Amino acid sequence: MLQLIHPLLQKVIQNLSPCLLCGIDHQQHYSLCTDCWQQLPWLKQTIQRQEMDIQVAFQYAYPVDRIIQKFKYEQQLHFQTLLAGSLIGLRLPKIQAIVPMPISHQRLAERGYNQSLLIAKILAKQLNIPVWQPVARRAQHSQKGLSRIERLDQIEQQFVIATKSKVRYRKVLMLDDVVTTGSSLHALKNSLQKLGCQQIYAACIAAADS
């Protein structure tokens, strides 16, 4: 419905809408009021996981942890503007395409959407570049009882190249919602390297302790 309204009118409506977090003040920054926006657990840093540099907007702490959980598991998609907005503020490198973290068909069927893809689409539109999904992910099984090496091995095997197109991008940004150990990003990076990507960057909305 909102898409049908003139963008300017849409902006006015947005400014009159209450903040998604406090519900009191008007929306000023990607659906939050100024106070709520400033009080988020900002990190805005590059962190290292698995010998990769990962740009991160937030610490995985309240209320961002709750927001991501609601967005991911409770279909509260209205948080996507805020989550994508947090990444727009990072100094992202010059890239040709965004690669969202893939999820398995099984997860997609359960959830109905890939949360990283939704964020990637908003960011890609802002940056005026395509979303690229050349890698698929096989079923994600429980990793209970496995050793660290076995877990890493299993994650690497989940990622499979799944593109028949000849289109290749050399400089890409991998996008995920939460980074913990970084092993999924590492596995995705390996697949992208096999596809000939030369500069592979990573950005995540939030970083949890590994």
Ligand SMILES: [Zn+2]
């Ligand atoms: Zn607020």
